Amino acid sequence: MHGLRDVFWRLLEEVSDDRVMLVAAGVTFYLLLAMFPALAALVSLYGLAADPLTIAGHLRKLAILLPPGAFDIVADQIRALAGRREESLGVAFFVGLALALWSTHSGTLALFDAMNVAYEEKEKRGLVRLNLVALAFTLCAIIGAIVIIALVAAVPLLLSYVWLDRFEEDFALLGRWPLLLIIVTSAVMTIYRFAPSREPARLRWLTWGAALSTLAWSVMSVGFAFYLDHFANYNATYGTLGALIGLLVWIWLSITILIVGAELNAELEHQTARDTTTGPSRPMGARGAYVADTLGRRVE
Template sequence: MKHNILIRSFLKIYNLAEMFSDEIKKTAIPAFSGQSAFFMMLSFFPFIMFLLALLRFMPFTEDALISVLEAFIPTSFHQFLETIISGIYHSQSATLLPITIITSLWLASKSFLSLANGLNFVYEINETRNFILIRIYSVIYTIIFALLIIASLTVMVFGNSIYFFIRKHFPLLQGFILSVISLRSVISFFIMFCFFIIMYKAIPNRKSNFKSQVPGALTATCGWLIFSWLYSYYVDHFNNYATFYGTMTVIALLMVWLYACMYILFLGGLINKMLDKNIIFNK
């Protein structure tokens, strides 16, 4: 009896894996992952310029921004990130801030357009929205992501002040708030999770609720963070890429990481679609 149960369980898992593999091929996730990784790379610098331009009006330092962004990428790229942000931060002119903000925001939103195309294909949806409207949505999502990072900066920089204020006015919450402030990894996880939920809900050309996006968002968040940690470990301990790529090693490794993260992101969307259509449970 137990032997038959094990066989049935194995066959069910095998059929589910085969079905999932077929869905990946049908939705061209590898192709859209490559496209999105490319545009993410191009949009990175404009986004950082936009973020730094905003931070000039706020009491946040360059180091605080670096600390927040480093939570989302492998440790192998931290030095590269610090160099890029430092260079942009010290080269921006205050007199060009309005132009910098508008131009950088418009360019950074390009990556969300590629994500919209990919997610529409994953969900098997035709794009019927106006191009200008989609571009406006992309700009809004870029701003939301920037605001989430700024919120994280606020907790990091003013964490103690927030804690003392809550302890004084809301003593029952002080234990919870102290735990959240002391666990930066939890904050990073929460930011990514919220962003993925918003993205799966709003970017594709379809109507859905936030609750139905939770499985894919949770999968994408866990997958992103776990893969980043494993990839960082691999690069740190088996780094012979300089022989092949020379001075372009960091860029090449960053593109591989971005490609894998975009792949994970689209897999989260695929999981949401399969659950919405009851494809998984019907199997």
């Protein structure tokens, strides 16, 4: 228990010393720049394979994951893309995909910086390797978004072709949300393992931070939506920008939670003298990761 107390107090100190909320605000800026071109790419991809008029309906099912009114920000873009002729969607896809890769690449690099801050690392990867890893993350993020959209939107369609009674169908529909959380947790663990410039940590040293981040993000999303519905009125304060401000705050809180999860993983590694990195066991000082090569201070 004393070790857990040390981890807890060091975690609070690191969150303050690393200015986590300020770092999260910087990452949020780059992610906001990436959002709209990424949306154009995703909608265009759907339009190449399905009736463009159905895209808005499919994406609307994801509105429950966003703060109230946030979906309205992207609704105009969705309607504009859905209203285009199918021939133009092919061009929109490639242009949107190129813009999304470029913009999200900047957001990915900002996220890498945030992970380096959490794990007390300096960027040691060369320019080529760093950008290749960032581009790989960007592509995986776009593919992951497509998988999530398909999971939420396509499951009801698939179930319509399978004979199930009402209870079984409701149970199957409910099951996609735990599956979504598993996908989110896996994505978070991937970020924690490969984003920081260090020797990757073993799986067991990633799970606690990823579980905390996923759980806290779920609670935050529900709580923030409730807060906006019942207490805050951003539209009264910011006018037509109210929904955008709500979305911006939601992204900022999400990134803050993600960084805090990384800080937790780092302090758990910092608490043990065992080698927490992948590969053969190595002595402290030769593991290629600051929190694995040093021991955190004891809190008296």
